[in-house]
Amino acid sequence: MHRLSFLFYLRSITAPAFRPSKPNFTPTPTPLAHYSVGRVTSRSNGRNNRGRAPGSRFNVKHDGVKDSNCRVSSNQPDEASIVDGSEDVDRFFHPTQSQHGQISLKRDANSSSKCTQSKHREKKRCTQSAIAVGSSYQQDKHISPAWCVGKDRSPNTERTCQHCTSPNRAVGNSSRQQNSLLGSADDTESHAHSSARLRSSQTPKNSQHQSYSPNLANVNQRDRPFISRAIPSPAGRTHNEQICSEKAADHLRIEHSEMLPMVVPFNIDQNKSESPFAPKPSLPAKNKEKRKELECFKRGEKLILRPGMVLLKKYISHTSQIKIIKKCQELGRGPGGFYQPHNRCGGKLCLQMMCLGKNWDSKMRSYGDRRSIDGAYPPSIPVEFKQLVEEAIRDSHAFIEQDLKLSDVEKVLPQMSPDICIVNLYTESGKLGLHQDQDESPESLRRELPVVSFSIGDSAEFLYGKNRKIKMANKVVLESGDVLIFGGDSRLIYHGVSRIIPKSAPSSLVKETNLRGRLNLTFREF
Ligand SMILES: O=C(O)CCC(=O)C(=O)O
Numbered sequence: 026m027h028r029l030s031f032l033f034y035l036r037s038i039t040a041p042a043f044r045p046s047k048p049n050f051t052p053t054p055t056p057l058a059h060y061s062v063g064r065v066t067s068r069s070n071g072r073n074n075r076g077r078a079p080g081s082r083f084n085v086k087h088d089g090v091k092d093s094n095c096r097v098s099s100n101q102p103d104e105a106s107i108v109d110g111s112e113d114v115d116r117f118f119h120p121t122q123s124q125h126g127q128i129s130l131k132r133d134a135n136s137s138s139k140c141t142q143s144k145h146r147e148k149k150r151c152t153q154s155a156i157a158v159g160s161s162y163q164q165d166k167h168i169s170p171a172w173c174v175g176k177d178r179s180p181n182t183e184r185t186c187q188h189c190t191s192p193n194r195a196v197g198n199s200s201r202q203q204n205s206l207l208g209s210a211d212d213t214e215s216h217a218h219s220s221a222r223l224r225s226s227q228t229p230k231n232s233q234h235q236s237y238s239p240n241l242a243n244v245n246q247r248d249r250p251f252i253s254r255a256i257p258s259p260a261g262r263t264h265n266e267q268i269c270s271e272k273a274a275d276h277l278r279i280e281h282s283e284m285l286p287m288v289v290p291f292n293i294d295q296n297k298s299e300s301p302f303a304p305k306p307s308l309p310a311k312n313k314e315k316r317k318e319l320e321c322f323k324r325g326e327k328l329i330l331r332p333g334m335v336l337l338k339k340y341i342s343h344t345s346q347i348k349i350i351k352k353c354q355e356l357g358r359g360p361g362g363f364y365q366p367h368n369r370c371g372g373k374l375c376l377q378m379m380c381l382g383k384n385w386d387s388k389m390r391s392y393g394d395r396r397s398i399d400g401a402y403p404p405s406i407p408v409e410f411k412q413l414v415e416e417a418i419r420d421s422h423a424f425i426e427q428d429l430k431l432s433d434v435e436k437v438l439p440q441m442s443p444d445i446c447i448v449n450l451y452t453e454s455g456k457l458g459l460h461q462d463q464d465e466s467p468e469s470l471r472r473e474l475p476v477v478s479f480s481i482g483d484s485a486e487f488l489y490g491k492n493r494k495i496k497m498a499n500k501v502v503l504e505s506g507d508v509l510i511f512g513g514d515s516r517l518i519y520h521g522v523s524r525i526i527p528k529s530a531p532s533s534l535v536k537e538t539n540l541r542g543r544l545n546l547t548f549r550e551f
């Protein structure tokens with residue numbers, strides 16, 4: 026009896042351990058797990074769609090579908106137009122897309138900046154200790170090699186509308202509004218033809234603009250460039266260097282060189298830091314992170330985005346930027362100055378435009394000596410602008426030569442002497458649909474003479490790709506002072522501006538010039 030009761034006692038104390046309650050066997054996700062999943066699906070969009078169902082807010086508009094903001098002429102059902110900056114940008118981050126980045130990115134071999142993968146949700150990885158000097162441009166498997174763009178050309182290629190249009194958007198149709206956008210640095214200057222504009226140019230001079238420096242690091246992970254990785258070979262040369270020499274021997278052969286998609290590993294740190302349970306980073310840690318990001322793209326850094334496409338970060342000095350803005354303000358108020366152009370379909374473009382050297386007719390998509398809207402002759406291109414363009418090409422040559430170990434850099438990026446400059450002024454709502462610059466002379470296109478683009482003022486999200494499919498385009502943030510050059514194999518690259526980042530211009534620039542928005546100057550040789 027005594028032994029029996031002892032046994033019962035024993036059973037009663039051990040039983041619960043062998044009878045776990047059902048929930049213990051059900052793998053219920055913890056809040057952390059939920060959160061992680063949410064981040065995985067939405068991590069590519071750091072702005073405001075966190076936790077939304079994948080694709081729930083992607084508003085893809087196709088050609089042929091009524092689209093009040095933007096019309097891009099195309100018969101291809103697949104081609105999406107840029108409609109709204111935010112929506113378009115979101116589409117780039119659609120989680121169903123490949124996780125591979127798409128931009129081929131190479132950095133200045135001299136750059137010693139060390140960026141690590143950022144923990145910040147929208148500030149992206151700036152890997153580069155492993156960044157290559159070589160040319161194994163890796164591509165998303167969904168898109169054919171980017172350098173095919175130049176080869177896709179055919180005389181029958183349909184010409185695309187160069188700019189997207191938004192009749193409903195208040196870009197400022199009147200010279201009055203437009204002038205105030207450009208700022209009033211030259212308010213006192215009298216100019217026949219522009220009294221109304223001058224009056225209107227008295228914009229608040231003390232508007233507070235925050236300095237904000239978004240850069241490539243702000244581009245989301247899936248949108249990050251492919252970064253060629255240097256794989257050391259036994260001979261001491263990197264894998265990429267080997268490819269480079271081959272490229273030098275036979276430039277075209279690069280088309281068939283190894284193109285392995287670089288799978289960017291998911292950064293578990295990112296989740297950690299974003300977990301609601303993770304401790305908030307301290308201020309010094311945050312500052313350190315920020316410093317790292319800023320280090321990613323220093324003044325003077327050069328990147329080869331793809332063959333024939335070079336980005337010179339913060340290339341134009343502050344002083345030169347001021348001069349350029351003031352010159353554009355001055356010319357923009359005069360005959361042949363800024364106006365809001367129409368596209369082929371009659372819609373208005375989401376920008377103000379002024380041509381220098383030759384006039385580009387946005388409706389006809391052709392160049393001429395005078396513009397049809399008022400018969401005005403375009404002002405000539407200031408000589409300082411031309412000098413800066415030629416310098417930028419020369420510097421790019423030196424970089425390509427050193428980076429790709431090429432002797433004939435002109436094959437990759439031909440030299441050009443600009444006789445056309447299209448100046449675009451974007452307000453915060455400005456944008457430009459994906460298009461090709463292909464209205465220059467057949468000879469200029471045949472020689473693949475580059476387009477040289479200066480960005481000044483607010484930063485822009487610039488898209489480029491081998492076709493007009495926005496979803497497949499690469500994105501890079503162009504900041505004030507950046508120079509982008511695309512010639513050679515990239516001459517006919519599709520490109521556009523999906524969004525202007527408001528108040529991102531350097532505050533000193535804004536103070537000194539009163540520029541609001543973004544100025545973009547594209548130089549070409551007819
Ligand atoms: O604003 C930009 O960065 C691009 C402008 C452009 O592509 C053009 O004017 O053709």
Ligand SMILES: [Fe+2]
Nearest residue numbers: 460461462520
């Ligand atoms: Fe363009």
